[in-house]
Amino acid sequence: MSFIADPIPFIITWLTRTMTSWGWPSEIVTVILYVLGALLLTVGAMVFTTMLIWAERKIGGRFQDRPGPNRVGPWGIFQTIADMLKIFTKEFITPVGADKVPYNLAPVLAVAAVLCVWAVLPFSKTVFGSNIGVGLLFLIAVGGLGEVAIILAGFGSNNKYALLGAFRAVAQLLSYEVPMVIVLLIPVMLTGSMGMNDIVAAQKIPFIVLAPVAGMIFFTSLIAENGRAPFDLIEADSELVAGYNIEYSGLKFGFFFVADFLHAFTSALIFATLFLGGWQGPGATNIPILGFIYLLIKTALVYFVMLALRFSLPRFRIDQMMNLNWKFLTPLALFTFMTTAVVNKVLPAGENLLRIGGLLAVNVVLWLIANWAMSSYMVRIPRPVVSGPRPVAVGEKKQAPKEEVAS
Amino acid sequence: MIPLSWYLILSGLLFLIGLLAVLIRKNSIGILMGIELILNAANINLLAFWRYLYANSGDHRGQMFVIVVFVVAAAEAAVGLAMIISAYRRKNTIVANEINELKG
């Protein structure tokens, strides 16, 4: 095992040996290593998020034709750190009338819920937190904790807008969990296991090739779960002022802020793991550090697409958002699931061209049908229009003086 | 190694607390939470017996019961809460003892 090819297990082995040589019992060494790993992962994720916030602001700026942060450090790279310093120094405010326990518990829970996901993600062939057999279920389960955090925030703030925002947010998150969970059954079905390591190992061909429709549904649901544009109804400032976190400021708000970005990045990571093959890539089996890099590249790609959507699409209306979920994504997810199950069973097993082609063809057909159904539905329900386009005022004004001149 | 009796004592106590909630809370939602606690106590019992007496013989009846209990709990919460909300809308109260007529 060389340090270059696979550094983290190398370090772990080294630490274990060292501590055992000090005469510590092996259980305690294991516990220490677990705590150390968790700490490292968490701190790493948080530090990474600061970079992420900068990158997002910079990219967003470019999308909107402005420079983005550019004052602190080269290319504004220390902007987030400056912001962090400012947030740390702010006063801890708890509004009068707020319910103290939920109010203070919510931000912590929000970050914790996201970080829990990292515990089961495989980062390379040899580096993963915990390989439990029901990893995917765990992923969904801890996703539910985030909703509790939002409710607590909305309730604890003792503010009408916060409560409304929380209701809305939870409604959206719960709704989009439905197609997401259905669609997640497809990778499980293709793999035959719910363990994350098994799912990645089964993706010699990434599942996005075998089940593109499922991938698309999952991606959409992920964006909705994040509550980012075009699904950012949670903090639609024109309707709700700022959503469930309206009463928060300082470090407590910072927690929500970090949770938001971390959640988005984690979503990209999950998508890359489940549908793009995770750490799989040429040579990744022999040199695990390569797998880490592959995963990072794939995640960055997915994240960039999410950013592109965020900065270019307008927001859905609440009814449109619900319609999209219940009338389109959920039925489509069910159909995709059923057809994939049947086709996968009928076609010969293994990684042959017939199976891949068959699954792909079925997905294309499904997508065409869904597209046709959606567009004919949109045609049948005309968009409510308050009034037709008004005549341009300038044209009339120009005409009027002309008449005067003529007369 | 934990003896089976520990789990049974835990589940027994949890059951009693749940029963207490069912009997003394005024609020219907509190009663519902008590019922959920009782169901959880039952689940601990089922899984403990499964693990200690049947797991290695490939007998899945304990787990099957747990699944059924999960489903029943979910169904009960959904219907029960819907009924509470409905009662709240009609009678403007959710105190269990005030909802004592078989009339909407």
Add this chain to the structure above:
Amino acid sequence: MSPQQFFFIITAVVILVSALMTVITRKMMHSALWFVLALLGVAVIFALLEASFFAVVQVLVYVGAIAILIIFSVMLTRKAMEDTGSQVNKTWVISLLIVNLTAIGGFLAFRSWEVLGTFPTALMAEHYDIGELGMALIDPERFALPFEVTSILLLAALVGAIYIAFQRKEGKK
């Protein structure tokens, strides 16, 4: 005391305390939060029983769905239940007596059960796999029928809940 036992006792204490708080807390919202904590503790107990699938499902179903439903209901019905005043019935002493009687009865009845002292044998790897449970669920000669019946129950509950909670428009009966 082995680490497992230590861990079990801590979890059990957390569960029992939070369950008790669920019963006696005056504010309904706090009661619900204690309830969530108790449920999470039960999930840990499941994990201790080497039933990781059920631990995860416990979190998914109870914390992710039932607890949220309960919290929602608490918020929606806040107007009717002011958090002031007694939150327990007048007859709480009698209820307490009944519960104590139950405890004593249970203790007397099961005190000398020979199963109590059982220790677990190590779980074999093939039984750890939830695939086996899955196959048992859809095997017509084992649990397919209960499984299907349960699914129908769930469907009926779904429809029933929607019907009951549906707000009828005034004058449209």
Add this chain to the structure above:
Amino acid sequence: MNTFNYPLIIWLLPVPPLLAFALIVLLINKSKKASHWTALGGAGLSFIGAMVVFIKAIGTSALAKNPIGSSLNWLPTGNTWLKIGTAVDPLSAITLFFVAWTILMIFIYSVGYHNYGQPKGDNDHPGLPPQGAVISEHGHSHRVPSIEPMYSRFFALISLFAFAMYMLVVSDNLLTLYIGWEVMGLCSYLLIGFWYAKDSVRKAAVKAFITTRIGDVFMLLGIAGLYSITGTLNFHEIFSNPLIMKGLTETISPVFGLSWAGLIGLLVFIGTVGKSAQFPLHVWLPDAMEGPTPVSAMIHAATMVSAGVYLSLRFFPLISAGWQPGEALTPTMTVVAVIGAFTALFAASIAIAQNDIKRVLAYSTISQLGYMVAAIGIGAYTAAAFHLFTHAFFKALLFLGSGSVIHGMEHGSLHIGEHIDAQDMRNMGGLGKKMPVTFWTFVVGGLALSGFPLITAGFWSKDEILSGAFNSAHMAIFVVLAISALLTAIYTARQLTMVFLSVPRTESASHASENKTVMTVPLAVLAFFAICAGWVGIPQEFPLLGKISSGWLQGFLDSMLPFKGEAAGHSLIPLMTSLGVSLGGLLIGWLIYRRYKEANQVDPLRLGLGPVYSLLQNKYWIDEFYSLAFIRPAYWFAEKVSYEFIDKKLIDGILHGIARIGLWLGKILRFGLDLPVVNGAGDGIATGTKKSGKLFSRLQNGKVQHYMGLAVLLLVITGMIVIYLAAAF
């Protein structure tokens, strides 16, 4: 490619049409386009699956011993399971082949037949055939055919029909086969009654349903008997188990001294008689012509009547139990052979005198089915299956062709506004020039039907039946079949001549026009099979051609038989006979009818036959006889005996008498017993109950927790007592 999950595909074969049915009925029936695409998609998927399975089946050796398929437990019956499953053996394989082709072709054809793409009719109602629409073009208006108002419904029902047939064919047991069988009965009722607003259509639908039901009851008896004796419904388990077969053959049943095998075979055969319209129960089939033509083709060629013969072929081991080639026929086989041969002759003779283009074909179908049944009866299993196979193609072709002719005629009559019966052959004539594709394909079908030598499929299969009859020395059967072959050729020639040759006899006929491609392409495909389908079964003993033929079909199907196939030598006499009757009959028919030029001219045959002709034209007065013998007496019995005598006089009288006695008794009891004794006690009890009720109602305060507490308390106390008692004793 050889890793396809074949058993699963077989299971899935019937599913797409069923899904299409459900989809159309539940969701997309508003859109006609989506409806027919869904139906076509369902039929197409099943078609592809059927072809995949067929190719696998013909490539599998010893298929009859080890059919492809799987089964699963369905119902627990005590200690055993009632299993259902699917299997494909040689018989189902070839049935699957022609069923898949004909169904797909009929589906495609239906799109055109129901005038897809035409405007909506002005006066069209659901339940009536489309009346035509007026469109104006270039300033003047004219009438064109209009689209069927219940277009989606048609495709939904026909999909269900296809589902039932597929299910019947792939079943490996009587249970699912019977389900398919009955679903087909329902579909035939719905589809024959498709234009339900017409009185005659409703009657025809009811007639078809009830007549086939008579057969089905006997068939169900047979199935029940088989299950109670053998304890299984799986064909393979019954027929390939020598012990069971021996037991069935040698035990004598209580009826007519038949063996159990013979009795069950006979009962199941009665089911075939109903479904395949054999002699006593044939009356529904000509009336079924009231339905749309694709339905007729579906019933006559692809599904229903084939199902009847298919069933008899399935049960051939039972029907022929205890029989070896060359021996005398068993009683059951004799019945089958006689009914078949008689039906063949009887129906062919009726067909000669019919004027409705579809009725001629209907009787022709009955006659040809009689052929197959007769072949089964004399033990010529392979020949019967072969004829079933070829007949499906050319009869589907003929029906679709006749539909095309009718469609063309309707087009003509709409165009010029003439009100004539578009199905009456007397109104046609000279259509060969107007509708060339229809003409040539119809000629191919007609020649195949009449057994035109060497090139058509019908010749080979019919020849095989005739030679089977001759070689096994059943001369009576042989002669009857030969005569009916002659009659077949005559009425085919009559039909061809009256419809296509000569000159148009009405205005409509002279304005008829060829149909769209969507209708003619299925005709061409079926015409191809009507010729080529026979070449797989050229017997090896045949002079000259036998040398180059492999006799593949015979080999493939013979493996199904419990004994070695009939290997009798090929004789020239039946060959000469079939050559003679076919060519001779065609010639006679043409000679008689080539001078038939006026619509109101007397039929030339009537001049020659006189009263016999009207006997034939009125179908031997069978319908009238049934009406006189069964239906009218039944009505009379219901009204006079059941209603007026038994119900009104007998039952009502007794009831009134009892009522009077009761009244009188009641008075005595009231004043003697009720008022003084019973009331006193009753009032006392009531007052007591009321008082104690008041006492207990305090417990019933509607408070849930109160109840719960009491319940738990009671439980604990009871439990403690029980445990204490258990410990004490």
